[in-house]
Amino acid sequence: MTQRTLENSKPSKTHWLITMYAGGGEFCDGYILSIIGVALPLITGAFQLSGAMAGVIGSASLVGMFFGGLVFGYVTDRIGRQKVYLADIAAFIILSLLQFFATDPWQLTVLRFLMGIAIGADFAIAATIASEFAPQRSRGPLLVVLVTMWSVGAATAYVAGWAMLSLGDDAWKWMLASSAIPAALILMLRIGTPESPRWLLSKGRTEEAREVLTKMLGPGADFSDLEADTDSRTRYGDIFRGRYRKRTLFVCVFWACQLLPIYAITTYQPTILHSLGLAEGNASYLGAVIIQIFFVLGSLSGALVVNKGRRKLLLWSFAIAAVPLFLLAALVSPSAWLVILLFAVFGVASFSSQCLQAIYPSELFPTGVRATANGFATGVSRVGAAIGTYGAPLLLAQSTRLAMLVGGLIAVAGLVTSYFLAPETNGMTLAESSSAEDLAAIR
Template sequence: MSSAGARLERLPLSGFHAKLLLIGGAGYAFDGLDSAIIAFVLPTLGGLWSIGGAKLGFIGSATYIGFFFGALAAGTIGDRFGRRIVMMWALALFCVASTFSALMTSYPAFLLCRIVAGIGTGAESAIIAPYLTEFVSARYRGAFTATLSGFFSFGFLTAALMGNFLVPMGHDGWRWAVGLTGAPVLLLLWWRRALPESPRWLESAGHWQAAADVVEGIERRLRDRGYNLPQVRQMPPTDAPSTLSIGQRFAALCSPLHRRSLAVSWIAWFCLTFSYYAVFTWMPSFLMARGMTMTHSFSFSIAIYAAQIPGYFSAAAAVELIGRRTTIAVYLLGSVLAAGLLVISHSDGSVVGAAMLLSLFLNGAYAGLYAYTPELFPTTLRATGNGTASAIGRIGAIVSPVLVGVLMPIIGFAGVFALITAVLLVGSTTVLFFGPRTEGLALEALSSQAESH
């Protein structure tokens, strides 16, 4: 029996969960800050190193090249050796590489640092959602994980503020903006020292007593605060202790049992991430192409990134009200509408308004996807499944900034957004018609449901 799962499923949301949300969310905020700041330094770096087009696109893609390898490694290592150790090392690597990138004086060196920083952010982003999902009962899991992803929006908004005020300050303004993305992470590393390992993972690895100790500690905190905990309910059997090698885990993911979940998650992540970074890596440049000055484009970007906040948190409510699949599909279709409005808009106000709508809907789709993906895989494969989906998504993030840089002079603004629209339609259709239902079910019940199909 899944003792840890049964005990965790009966727990209410509490201060312990709020602490997890804050510390995990802070990691996502720094990830978002690091990803978004590049959009604001691209115009400066283009002039500084006399580069443009594809080379600037490669800078936009560099983080996501590293992200791909970091997400793949984090998933397999997280399932084999635990979630917590991956979170700590990933954050440390990101902090060091991001800070060093601000000191680089040449295009190749800066590119290399961005790739290494991307390995850290990729591992961080891929492991946090599976880790926190395993502490929360089915009653709150979707809204909790979607809210967690909402912290990305604070990182993007902070990047817009830094891009608006720091980058134009002088010759080294871009260095301060990039360097400051890594420095505060040291504080987050200190906070994470006290985080426990996932009890569900501990049981899946055969560490029964350690899992019981973690859950007992959580229960003790709740009782000390006056919570009256209900009896433990019967749960489906937990996964047997896993000794699978990395290769065997990938083989298990590709087996008929998990093939549908894998395909849906890969397509959804690729389509959304391709579209998102095609838009937001180049957003200041898009606005400048519509006749705005660099100063105005950076200022308007603050409003555009701020629209992420209601996008994430409205989707956090929607995933429990209308379900994960419907939420993702609705927000992706909303993104299609917003992209169309952006193409036909001409005045500054209408362009920015359409871009804000696109920001809201794309990030709402992300919130749904972050809640949905960890639920598609059993505990022994959850981090690996989530990591591979995130890594496939980052292929989209690698390809799209470069592709936009190459295609923009050829097919223009309207052509680029027509391509983005087509990709979004593929993603929404895939999730809505082929995605398994996961809401309202304990993680152990989801595993049993998959095995019965």
């Protein structure tokens, strides 16, 4: 009987279900982090917030993600993927509902911070578990689907928020609590997801790993191609030592440069569109929905090119994304349709490489510290995103054109960093890409 391995198998129903369930967490992440963009102007009016306090509430989840990623990535490597996989979604449900009962800005800030911790944990686990089940040839496209769910969640948040604007003074409460609905659905779907056979094998639980693979691939399954990837210990400090030090730096910097302008624009998109004269009143939210659709299309477009080169995709993404931001900074009184077009180009370019946020940490680090690296990169990148989200209203108060200029410069910084540090891992197994001696060796 011909033996089949996880790396050389064809994507099956099980692969797709695991990816979609992991992506369900990304959907919730995108929804939770984007619904605040619709609710924040209403919260600002309800509590008479200053621009600084609005920035605190808007960035609280991102600060929480810093701590959630740093702590729970490591916890996931220690105790297993499955436990954290369920616990973080349960936290989404509880915290979403509690936001409905917030009576002052600081209560809301604390709840958003705690929500961020749960999101940081989910970011660390979702990409890790999906990549560890994915076959080598299908890993890129499967993780594109995973990350696209974030964009779908964000777009859904804007549609749902726009639909709830008519609920009156308490509309923002319903908006924030509404994230409990998709979270509850995903929790039910995730129950029963098997533990990662790579993680089981790395902990010496060979028979359990064999049982999971047999259920997935049939009686001819073996894990000979997993053994090299699982020969690593779980020590937090390893991601800062030897060949992994430069990889950690690269992943954190490129991820932060991607997210800083994206989160700032997504969180304050209605405000930005209104300031650019796109629409008045609630119509600016509809404009945000239209642009979010392009973000989804951009994310899906990554599937067309991710297997043609990870490095090329990242470089071109940063280069193209910078152009519309610089044009928005330079143009005086652009037409509404030009504004939409430029944001659409930015969205397609930026989101086309979002899949690399899941792919690179998973391919550059071994099983023993894969979730740790994912979590650390999640946390550090959110520091940049939090700075952007907190600083965006301050920049917008000065000038929308200045805010766009800063966003363009950050994209250029990501391009320069990626040019010198981005490796090419396409076509490699997880064992091959994570064990290469240095980044130059896998260009």
